[in-house]
Amino acid sequence: xxxxxxxxxxxxxxxxxxxxxxxxxxxxxxxxSSQELSxxxxxxxxxxxxxxNNFGGFGQQGYGxxxxxxxxxxxxxxxxxxxxxxxxxxxxxxxxxxxxxxNFERRGFIFRGIFDIDEKIQGTQIRGITxxxxxxxxxxxxxxxxxxxxxxxxxxxxxxxxxxLVSYGIKGxxxxxxxxxxxPGNIQVENVHLSDSLMKLSYNLASHDA
Amino acid sequence: xxxxxxxxxxxxxxxxxxxxxxxxxxxxxxxxSSQELSxxxxxxxxxxxxxxNNFGGFGQQGYGxxxxxxxxxxxxxxxxxxxxxxxxxxxxxxxxxxxxxxNFERRGFIFRGIFDIDEKIQGTQIRGITxxxxxxxxxxxxxxxxxxxxxxxxxxxxxxxxxxLVSYGIKGxxxxxxxxxxxPGNIQVENVHLSDSLMKLSYNLASHDA
DNA sequence: TAGATTGTTAATCGATTAACAATC
DNA sequence: TAGATTGTTAATCGATTAACAATC
Numbered sequence: 001x002x003x004x005x006x007x008x009x010x011x012x013x014x015x016x017x018x019x020x021x022x023x024x025x026x027x028x029x030x031x032x033s034s035q036e037l038s039x040x041x042x043x044x045x046x047x048x049x050x051x052x053n054n055f056g057g058f059g060q061q062g063y064g065x066x067x068x069x070x071x072x073x074x075x076x077x078x079x080x081x082x083x084x085x086x087x088x089x090x091x092x093x094x095x096x097x098x099x100x101x102x103n104f105e106r107r108g109f110i111f112r113g114i115f116d117i118d119e120k121i122q123g124t125q126i127r128g129i130t131x132x133x134x135x136x137x138x139x140x141x142x143x144x145x146x147x148x149x150x151x152x153x154x155x156x157x158x159x160x161x162x163x164x165l166v167s168y169g170i171k172g173x174x175x176x177x178x179x180x181x182x183x184p185g186n187i188q189v190e191n192v193h194l195s196d197s198l199m200k201l202s203y204n205l206a207s208h209d210a
Numbered sequence: 211x212x213x214x215x216x217x218x219x220x221x222x223x224x225x226x227x228x229x230x231x232x233x234x235x236x237x238x239x240x241x242x243s244s245q246e247l248s249x250x251x252x253x254x255x256x257x258x259x260x261x262x263n264n265f266g267g268f269g270q271q272g273y274g275x276x277x278x279x280x281x282x283x284x285x286x287x288x289x290x291x292x293x294x295x296x297x298x299x300x301x302x303x304x305x306x307x308x309x310x311x312x313n314f315e316r317r318g319f320i321f322r323g324i325f326d327i328d329e330k331i332q333g334t335q336i337r338g339i340t341x342x343x344x345x346x347x348x349x350x351x352x353x354x355x356x357x358x359x360x361x362x363x364x365x366x367x368x369x370x371x372x373x374x375l376v377s378y379g380i381k382g383x384x385x386x387x388x389x390x391x392x393x394p395g396n397i398q399v400e401n402v403h404l405s406d407s408l409m410k411l412s413y414n415l416a417s418h419d420a
Numbered sequence: 421t422a423g424a425t426t427g428t429t430a431a432t433c434g435a436t437t438a439a440c441a442a443t444c
Numbered sequence: 445t446a447g448a449t450t451g452t453t454a455a456t457c458g459a460t461t462a463a464c465a466a467t468c
Contacts, residue, residue: 062449208398257459
């Protein structure tokens, strides 16, 4: 979509800009300067302007940025104007928690199906969505235009399942399994490694006692 | 604990080293060179050596690194030899999922208490832990040597609750609320912003269609 | 000893910050 | 027009990679 490759450092900051602009919008704020946003978000004004200018000139000299416009534009950059069809693989506690969290749907990420190997929960429903056996996964993915698979399964099976899903046409993974997936370069993987996150906290707690 | 400040970039890579070394150890591998590890983990050997040397010389010229020793040392650096007492604030689906995930306890993160404002679930148990009212939180934190609070509450209350918890003596937050906490500099915050993560995936999917 | 591989210094690359001309 | 603030170039800072002497 864009010409030059944008660094992941910049992309990682976009959702936070989006969040703060959404809040300012809800507060009825009409315009904001990079300096004001800098004060609120505690990043440099320079970084804000540099980041935004990777995608175009959204501001106006002497005025600043229109809050609602910038909010909408960042939303588009993030692809939030597009709908995504998701499946969850692994209907354990975490998988259920994600299905039950409504805010993702508000942003266009729609849970279409849930799959699990456990026969005891197959056929049950989670927020109105039936838990299906893995054997139905291929057909379901192909017939329902699924582009994202959420992996909330043990790491032992995650790599294999991911490989299968790639062959079914999945384009992106939201991977909660504690393992690195190896997928072709055209497939996107976003990892959420909770234990890694907790270990970072642990390190920072320990090193602060110094 | 360490002399010079280590960058968060390095710290962020430690859990991944730890994970791979644990796997190699389980496979019975005795020694590993930075080059071998580089091939497996797909990072440069140079980066591995640089990262490790922030904390000391764990290897031996001509030999490489002893897998088990390095694994243990990184564990210590990450503070995993210390126990942490945790409370969960917010007993919704996500809070419950975290309590039910046993692997954190294996690493020394022990869930001691669960708190929620919803009277209907107060008194119920999640994996043997009673859900308590918020009014009991202060006493519980002080009497049970709680150092980490896991926030799985809506963002509207997270900032206030965090401020209270700081006054009760909490040292670190594992924050799943979609808001930035403002806490004193001696308090550690590790954020898990799931919707930010999903937005990054969305961006990368969209930009790949280009 | 010879070969292998670390620890560490130096070179490169990329990201952040500062500065300011362009312009609303 | 004068003031404000962007867009963008230049300077700085930090992180990554390369190279190699030290050494097991």
